[in-house]
Amino acid sequence: MQKKNTLCDVGDWLYSEVVRDHFFNPRNLLIDDSTYEADGIGVVGSPACGDMMAVWIEVEKETGRIRACKWRTFGCASAIASTSMMSVMATEDGGMTLSRAKRLTPEAIIERLGGLPDRKYHCSVLGHQALREAVMDYEKNHAK
Amino acid sequence: MQSEFRNYVLRSKETEAPGVTTLSFSDESNAVPPFTSGQYINVYFPEAHTPEGKAYSISSAPDEQTFSITVRAIGEFSNRLSALRKGDTVRGSLPYGFFSPENSGSDLVMLASGIGISPFRSMIRHAKAHTPLRRISLFHTIRTSDDAVFRKEFRDAQGELDNFSISYFVTREKTPSLSAAHTRRMTAEDVRSATADMRDAEFLICGSILFTRDMWRGLRRCGVPEDRLYTEAFFSR
Numbered sequence: 001m002q003k004k005n006t007l008c009d010v011g012d013w014l015y016s017e018v019v020r021d022h023f024f025n026p027r028n029l030l031i032d033d034s035t036y037e038a039d040g041i042g043v044v045g046s047p048a049c050g051d052m053m054a055v056w057i058e059v060e061k062e063t064g065r066i067r068a069c070k071w072r073t074f075g076c077a078s079a080i081a082s083t084s085m086m087s088v089m090a091t092e093d094g095g096m097t098l099s100r101a102k103r104l105t106p107e108a109i110i111e112r113l114g115g116l117p118d119r120k121y122h123c124s125v126l127g128h129q130a131l132r133e134a135v136m137d138y139e140k141n142h143a144k
Numbered sequence: 145m146q147s148e149f150r151n152y153v154l155r156s157k158e159t160e161a162p163g164v165t166t167l168s169f170s171d172e173s174n175a176v177p178p179f180t181s182g183q184y185i186n187v188y189f190p191e192a193h194t195p196e197g198k199a200y201s202i203s204s205a206p207d208e209q210t211f212s213i214t215v216r217a218i219g220e221f222s223n224r225l226s227a228l229r230k231g232d233t234v235r236g237s238l239p240y241g242f243f244s245p246e247n248s249g250s251d252l253v254m255l256a257s258g259i260g261i262s263p264f265r266s267m268i269r270h271a272k273a274h275t276p277l278r279r280i281s282l283f284h285t286i287r288t289s290d291d292a293v294f295r296k297e298f299r300d301a302q303g304e305l306d307n308f309s310i311s312y313f314v315t316r317e318k319t320p321s322l323s324a325a326h327t328r329r330m331t332a333e334d335v336r337s338a339t340a341d342m343r344d345a346e347f348l349i350c351g352s353i354l355f356t357r358d359m360w361r362g363l364r365r366c367g368v369p370e371d372r373l374y375t376e377a378f379f380s381r
Contacts, residue, residue, distance in 0.1 A: 051196070103246065103371040107360040118353045121379050132242050 016114030019081040026080055028087035030056060030070035038070070039142065042133025044126050051075045051123070053083065055130035057090070059138055065095030071127070078116055078123035082109050086127040098135050104128045148238045149188070150177065154228050155210050160293045163217050164259065165226045166203060168210040169234075176211045179239030181266040182348070182376070185213065186237040189224055200225075201350070201376065202239060203262040205269035211239075214293065216259045243348065243376040250346045251279040253339055255330070255359050257351030258286060260378060264350065265294050272304055279307040281338060285330040285355070286314055289321040311338065332362025342368055350376040 015023070030036060038056035045052040051074065058068040069090040071083045086109050090096045096104070106124040110116050116124060152169035160166055170176050179202055186197035198221040204212035217226040228234065243263055245252055252271075254264045261284055271278050286292055298310050311334070312325035320327060326334070339345055347368055349359045356377040363373055 045196075099246070100371045102242070103374055105360065105370070105373065105375045106377070107357055107373075107375055108370055110357075111361070118379070121353050121377060129242070 014117050015077070015081070018085070018112070018114045019078070019116065022081035022084040022113070023077045026084040028068070028070050028084065028091070030072050033070075033072070036070065038134075040134040040136075040138030042130040042135070042137060044129045044133060045074075047074050051079060051126055053079070053126040053130040055083075055087075055127070055134045057131070057134045057138060059098070059142075060095060061142075063095070064098055066090045066098070066101060067095055069131070071130070073126070075126065076120075076123055078120040079126060081113060082106075082116065082124035083127035083130075085109055085112050086131060090131060098139070101135050102132050104131060149235055150238065151233045152185075152236050154230055154232045154234070157228070157230060160214060161290050163226075164214065164291075164293050165217070166212050166214045167225060167228060168204065168212045169236075170210045172233075176206075176208070177238050179206055179211065180244050181206060181270045182244035182263045183239040183241040184243075184263075184376075185239055187213075187221060187225065188235045188237075189221065190235070192220060192224075194221070197237070198222075201243075201260075201263040201266075203265045205266055205273060207273065208269075214259065214262045214265070241376070243350065243374060245346050245348070246374075247346060248275070249278075250344060251339075251341065252281070253335060253345050253347045254280065254282045255335065255347065255349045255351075255355075256282070256284045257330075257355035258291060259293065260351030260355070260376070261293055262350075263376065264348070265297070267348075268298065268301055268305075268308070271308075272301060276305050277307060278305075279340075280305065280309070281335075282308070282310045283330055283335060283338075284310065284312050285351075286312065287316040289314060289317060289325070292322055295322065309338075330359075332359060332366050335359075335363065336366045342366060343372070345372065347373045348376075349373065351378060353377045353379055 039059045042055045056070040060067045069087040156168045184199045184201045188197040200213040203214040313330040314320040356375045
């Protein structure tokens with residue numbers, strides 16, 4: 001039986017199923033940060049420039065691993081999907097170490113997403129920069 | 145966060161290769177903003193209807209009297225920049241970015257395609273002044289010998305840095321004028337076979353999206369841990 005087309009059906013999507021899933025069901029999104037207690041915050045871009053990204057992290061003090069990674073963006077579908085995936089990568093398997101988080105690359109995120117069109121590459125850049133800013137903010141505020 | 149801006153005055157301009165120009169700036173008070181080798185600035189032309197600007201890697205070392213960007217004139221921004229005259233002013237961000245080595249003593253492996261060589265020139269100049277014994281291996285893939293920007297400077301650097309090597313890969317010439325250049329595409333295997341300790345080196349990859357992706361994947365397949373790989377892809381929106 002032929003699948004019924006929906007209003008937004010554009011035929012063969014440019015995006016992978018993983019991208020679509022993270023866009024329609026973003027993980028770790030933080031809509032209201034007014035009462036959220038983060039250990040580190042990173043913000044990059046600006047709405048005036050077209051993209052903005054904020055990332056909040058909680059760090060497990062004993063292990064130095066990321067316990068929670070929340071985010072919010074003023075960005076497109078690719079920015080939402082890539083940052084959602086980034087937040088999953090940062091917190092899976094007991095949480096990413098801070099040194100590894102600082103070296104997370106767009107390539108690693110895109111690989112996990114099953115690819116992004118080249119013209120959407122820049123959408124995956126803000127997330128890892130904001131994560132890096134959040135880690136640096138944590139290190140600055142929790143210097144030993 | 146890139147929320148601070150400066151007006152940068154063009155102090156000098158040098159042609160590096162056909163269509164490639166190095167532009168050297170300082171701000172209106174003749175100062176250079178602090179930066180780390182590997183960082184970039186965003187350039188803004190308000191009338192270009194590109195509010196996010198365009199990023200250019202800094203190609204000079206942090207302790208110089210001016211800071212430089214090296215531009216290949218291939219798009220609206222780059223053509224505008226290349227047409228600037230000494231004394232002209234452009235609006236730009238403060239330097240930003242994290243494309244730099246994480247460990248001060250590690251071996252550095254630098255992979256560049258085309259004008260992606262720019263941030264590595266900054267790092268090599270910095271190494272000459274501060275860490276001349278550091279082991280640095282530079283791999284540069286280019287279309288023709290003319291695209292080997294900074295070739296003389298790098299050749300001279302080989303005499304000043306004890307552990308600096310450079311390998312060229314020329315893809316569109318059968319008999320390049322560069323000595324000992326490979327006449328094919330660069331692969332991760334080339335990097336592996338020329339790198340003594342793959343697990344302890346830091347790998348910095350800069351160039352087109354395709355190049356950075358291919359090299360990142362290839363080096364991962366060669367066993368390089370993710371946190372030893374860092375990328376900076378040049379792209380247009």
